[in-house]
Amino acid sequence: MIEAKTYTSTRNSCKLCAPLGASLVFKGIEGCVPLIHGSQGCATYIRRYMISHYKEPVDIASSNFSEESTIFGGSRNFITGITNIIKQYKPGVIGIASTCLSETIGEDIPGHIRNFIENFEGPEKLIPIFINASTPSYCGSHAEGFHNTVLATIKTLAEFEKMGKHISILPGMVSPADIRYLKELLTDFRIQFTLFPDYSETLDNEYTSEYQLIPTGGTTIHEIRRMGNSKAVVEFGANFNKGVSRIKENGSTQTAGEWLATTYYIKNYQMPLPIGIEASDKFMETLRELSGNEIPEKHRKERGRLVDSYVDAHKYVFGKKALLYGEDDFVTAMADWCKEIGVEPFYIKGADFETLREKSKEFKPDFLLGNSKGYYIARGLKIPLIRVGFPIHDRFGASRMHHIGYRGTQELFDRVVNALIEYKQENSPIGYKYI
Amino acid sequence: MGHILDDRQNQVSVAGANERTIDCNKASLAGSVSQRACVFCGSRVVLYPIVDALHVIHGPIGCAAYTWDIRGALSSGPELHRLSYCTDLQERDVIFGGEPKLYKSIIELIDLHHPKAAFIYTTCIVGVIGDDVEQICRTVQKEKGIPVIPVQAPGFQGSKKDGYKVACEAIFTLVGTRSKPFTPAKSINILGDFNLAGELWILLEYYKKMGVHVNATITGDGRVDDICNAHNAALNVVQCSGSMNYLAKMMTDEYNIPSMRVSYFGIEDMSDALYDVARFFKDDDMMAKARELVKEEISRMMPALAWYKEQLTGKKAAIYVGGAFKAISLVKALRLIGVQSVIVGSQTGTTEDYELIKQLCDEGTIIVDDSNPVELSHFVKQKKADIFIGGVKERPIAHKIGLGFCDHNHERKEPLAGYEGMINFAKEIYTTAMSPVWKFTKEQQ
Numbered sequence: 001m002i003e004a005k006t007y008t009s010t011r012n013s014c015k016l017c018a019p020l021g022a023s024l025v026f027k028g029i030e031g032c033v034p035l036i037h038g039s040q041g042c043a044t045y046i047r048r049y050m051i052s053h054y055k056e057p058v059d060i061a062s063s064n065f066s067e068e069s070t071i072f073g074g075s076r077n078f079i080t081g082i083t084n085i086i087k088q089y090k091p092g093v094i095g096i097a098s099t100c101l102s103e104t105i106g107e108d109i110p111g112h113i114r115n116f117i118e119n120f121e122g123p124e125k126l127i128p129i130f131i132n133a134s135t136p137s138y139c140g141s142h143a144e145g146f147h148n149t150v151l152a153t154i155k156t157l158a159e160f161e162k163m164g165k166h167i168s169i170l171p172g173m174v175s176p177a178d179i180r181y182l183k184e185l186l187t188d189f190r191i192q193f194t195l196f197p198d199y200s201e202t203l204d205n206e207y208t209s210e211y212q213l214i215p216t217g218g219t220t221i222h223e224i225r226r227m228g229n230s231k232a233v234v235e236f237g238a239n240f241n242k243g244v245s246r247i248k249e250n251g252s253t254q255t256a257g258e259w260l261a262t263t264y265y266i267k268n269y270q271m272p273l274p275i276g277i278e279a280s281d282k283f284m285e286t287l288r289e290l291s292g293n294e295i296p297e298k299h300r301k302e303r304g305r306l307v308d309s310y311v312d313a314h315k316y317v318f319g320k321k322a323l324l325y326g327e328d329d330f331v332t333a334m335a336d337w338c339k340e341i342g343v344e345p346f347y348i349k350g351a352d353f354e355t356l357r358e359k360s361k362e363f364k365p366d367f368l369l370g371n372s373k374g375y376y377i378a379r380g381l382k383i384p385l386i387r388v389g390f391p392i393h394d395r396f397g398a399s400r401m402h403h404i405g406y407r408g409t410q411e412l413f414d415r416v417v418n419a420l421i422e423y424k425q426e427n428s429p430i431g432y433k434y435i
Numbered sequence: 436m437g438h439i440l441d442d443r444q445n446q447v448s449v450a451g452a453n454e455r456t457i458d459c460n461k462a463s464l465a466g467s468v469s470q471r472a473c474v475f476c477g478s479r480v481v482l483y484p485i486v487d488a489l490h491v492i493h494g495p496i497g498c499a500a501y502t503w504d505i506r507g508a509l510s511s512g513p514e515l516h517r518l519s520y521c522t523d524l525q526e527r528d529v530i531f532g533g534e535p536k537l538y539k540s541i542i543e544l545i546d547l548h549h550p551k552a553a554f555i556y557t558t559c560i561v562g563v564i565g566d567d568v569e570q571i572c573r574t575v576q577k578e579k580g581i582p583v584i585p586v587q588a589p590g591f592q593g594s595k596k597d598g599y600k601v602a603c604e605a606i607f608t609l610v611g612t613r614s615k616p617f618t619p620a621k622s623i624n625i626l627g628d629f630n631l632a633g634e635l636w637i638l639l640e641y642y643k644k645m646g647v648h649v650n651a652t653i654t655g656d657g658r659v660d661d662i663c664n665a666h667n668a669a670l671n672v673v674q675c676s677g678s679m680n681y682l683a684k685m686m687t688d689e690y691n692i693p694s695m696r697v698s699y700f701g702i703e704d705m706s707d708a709l710y711d712v713a714r715f716f717k718d719d720d721m722m723a724k725a726r727e728l729v730k731e732e733i734s735r736m737m738p739a740l741a742w743y744k745e746q747l748t749g750k751k752a753a754i755y756v757g758g759a760f761k762a763i764s765l766v767k768a769l770r771l772i773g774v775q776s777v778i779v780g781s782q783t784g785t786t787e788d789y790e791l792i793k794q795l796c797d798e799g800t801i802i803v804d805d806s807n808p809v810e811l812s813h814f815v816k817q818k819k820a821d822i823f824i825g826g827v828k829e830r831p832i833a834h835k836i837g838l839g840f841c842d843h844n845h846e847r848k849e850p851l852a853g854y855e856g857m858i859n860f861a862k863e864i865y866t867t868a869m870s871p872v873w874k875f876t877k878e879q880q
Contacts, residue, residue, distance in 0.1 A: 007540075007543055007544075007547075008522075008536055008539040008540045008543055009491065009520045009521060009522055009523070009540035009543065009544060010496060010499065010520070010521045010522075010523040011518065011519070011520055012503060012518060012519050013496050013499055013500045013503070013519065013521060013523065015496055015500070016496065016497060016500045016501070017495055017496055017497025017498075017500065018497075019497070020497070035466070038559065038590075038591075039473045039474075039475075039559050039589075039590030039591045040463055040469060040471055040472065040473050040590065040594070041472040041473025041474075041475055041476050041498075041590045041595075042473075042497070042590070043468075044469070044470065044471060044472040044473070044476070044828070045472060045476070045497065045498075045501035045502075046497075046501070047828055048501070048827050048828055049501055051827055051828060051830070051831055052827055055830075055831065055834075056831055056835075057808065057831040057832065057835060058831075059468050059808050060468070061465075061466045061467070061468050062463075062465065062466075062468075062469070063465045063466070064462065064463050064464070064465040064466075064467075064469070065559075065590075065591040066462055066591055066592075066593075067591055067592050067593075069591070070559075070562070070563065070591045077465045078465075080464070080465040080466060081465035081466030082466060083466065084440055084442075084464060084465060084466030084467055085466045087440055088438075088440065088466075088467070088468070088807075088809045089809075099559070100494075100495045100524075100529070100559065100560040101559040101560060101563060101590070101591060104529055104560060104563050104564065105563060136495075136526075137495035137496060137497045138495050138524050138525050138526050138528070138529050138560070139525075139526055141496070205835075207835070207837070207875075207876060208835055209835075209836065209837055209876060210835070210836065211808065211812030211832055211835050211836055212835070213808075213809060213812075354518070373503075376504075
């Protein structure tokens with residue numbers, strides 16, 4: 001890590017705002033419609049940003065603050081908003097994310113919810129479950145918004161009756177393909193599990209010929225409630241929501257796994273995102289311990305093929321330098337993976353793109369590894385960008401991209417190796433046919 | 436129409452069937468999942484293409500991140516507009532005020548880039564904590580000797596359309612502040628073209644051929660110096676009237692510059708845009724050149740267009756775009772290639788726009804203001820549309836139902852304006868309507 005000369009302003013931000021992370025989590029709950037309590041733009045911008053990545057419908061409602069609601073409070077807009085969502089969508093759950101506006105004017109969202117329920121005139125069965133996450137954008141980034149919303153959801157719903165046989169898995173901000181992989185892997189290990197949030201279908205759905213107002217899929221409310229009974233929690237991450245300490249939280253920020261551990265005495269296995277062999281081994285070892293089963297042959301062979309490909313292609317990556325950026329949890333895991341294959345990672349925690357661009361003149365990376373927003377830096381340096389993570393706005397297939405486990409590492413490794421070979425080939429005067 | 440919320444019933448109408456005037460120009464209904472954005476967005480997209488100005492967003496990071504390089508507004512020179520600067524307000528700034536941070540940010544960035552002017556956008560949060568942005572702008576302007584213009588755009592102070600007005604006011608502070616040594620008599624300002632995919636450059640070529648001098652382009656490929664000199668033009672030619680009429684009106688009131696409303700989409704409207712300018716200058720030579728140009732362009736494109744029409748006749752289109760005036764052009768352009776518009780809507784149309792649409796469209800066409808996914812998905816099914824023309828947020832609505840889609844918004848990469856644009860448009864409609872992949876979606880119906 002290199003110290004950066006700082007500018008007062010953020011220049012081409014790497015981070016997004018907290019309500020986006022909240023919306024992503026809400027999209028991972030079955031039957032849920034997110035509501036952003038603030039101005040219309042917050043919802044629309046986040047929808048647009050997510051649609052461009054997932055290429056799927058992303059309906060997010062807004063309480064559409066006006067000048068009047070800003071001065072006198074957003075209670076009326078909130079109630080109108082909830083009423084209209086129920087009329088249009090009939091959701092089982094409404095996930096509410098606050099914004100800088102509603103937080104600053106001191107909106108009492110729990111009070112609004114109570115008010116709504118008390119005065120609701122329709123049939124009781126139409127009253128959805130409410131989840132309320134505090135996500136002002138002046139506290140942390142979309143990553144913190146994500147983790148805080150996972151925590152808020154579990155705090156709201158998880159109950160303890162008696163310890164069950166299932167585990168809870170909290171993978172953090174991974175791709176729909178990663179989520180599907182985790183579900184396959186855990187099933188292969190014969191582990192009963194609840195994965196949360198599961199947006200593998202809601203944000204990567206098949207062709208339906210209908211506009212599903214609420215797309216199928218998502219972790220069910222029943223499953224989230226049962227998370228309190230799980231025998232263990234596995235949560236991926238290294239930084240989580242601890243990048244910020246809210247004044248009102250007074251330094252007591254917990255992750256969802258930590259909360260389950262301290263509240264219901266559930267053992268929490270916290271580990272970095274399993275990217276690379278070493279990190280994946282650690283994860284597999286945990287699954288072996290939890291299931292009492294050896295690693296299934298399919299996955300053992302995936303590891304074997306991965307090692308084999310590391311051997312075959314090691315020379316093409318060793319000694320190369322990579323510029324990394326993205327969410328802290330993701331970058332930390334990617335950096336460890338880079339080291340594992342002999343690539344030197346470079347990243348600056350909390351830096352914006354312009355700082356990275358300027359510093360890359362000193363570091364001279366061979367390639368960029370991150371979301372599509374770094375493209376302009378790669379273009380300027382005339383080096384490859386290997387697109388991973390979120391967002392990928394200039395390509396298709398971001399949802400189908402694997403990043404984690406042996407399978408994800410294999411895909412990443414092949415993509416990195418081939419990008420470097422292609423770069424060399426494209427820039428070669430020979431135009432060779434063999435490598 | 437059970438899928439339309441009670442409070443929105445009056446924002447939907449049908450051509451021919453009833454005489455109801457559409458209700459529009461109102462705030463989006465809470466919880467309706469409007470496709471609109473906010474005041475900040477409106478101001479940001481309009482000012483964004485001014486390429487040699489610094490754009491600084493005073494607010495939280497989201498507002499800046501979601502608008503970074505958002506429009507494909509091309510520049511023939513500087514590209515300062517493609518950088519996203521933000522004060523990235525933190526909790527302590529919200530409590531103690533963000534003024535020092537803003538001041539320092541602007542000073543540093545002006546020193547870094549030496550822009551011709553700076554636009555400082557305020558957002559919701561600034562509207563609440565009460566930072567005196569105007570005072571800071573005045574201070575910096577004095578210190579640095581360039582115009583530093585506050586753009587008061589807290590998101591809650593209205594809709595996207597109100598943001599256009601805010602942007603117009605910001606531009607208007609520059610107009611008339613400087614005069615170039617010489618501005619030709621037959622000169623126009625182009626208002627409301629944002630040079631998406633280089634569309635402005637196509638228009639400049641046409642006007643050049645006619646002998647019309649283009650003075651300032653507002654805001655596509657925009658330059659601060661040209662805008663300052665905009666008051667010396669003889670005429671404002673206004674496209675995207677929703678965003679720019681207000682500026683044109685202020686310039687008429689203050690500088691006596693007349694304005695005319697045009698559209699550059701489709702053959703008819705494009706040709707009228709050229710003829711109307713020639714007519715305004717009462718210049719026979721100019722008119723002759725315009726006729727020559729139109730004749731040449733049309734005769735060149737007609738065979739291709741006729742072929743597309745043959746292929747596409749009978750297809751039905753749904754249109755939902757930002758501005759209603761664009762929707763009107765699209766209806767006409769689609770008709771030219773045999774496509775019938777069965778749904779026409781916009782985020783920000785006016786009563787007059789919608790009346791015009793009602794007269795223009797075939798009986799039964801659904802006309803809608805400030806719609807949402809629930810309504811739009813119902814409408815396209817009900818009217819059995821084949822193609823949807825809209826922006827990013829409408830694309831998944833079309834695709835999930837198995838409709839072709841044409842992006843007619845900020846992100847388009849092919850020019851759709853002018854004669855060349857009409858061919859691109861026809862080609863895009865053809866490509867999306869006639870793809871063989873639809874056989875797999877039809878299986879499921």
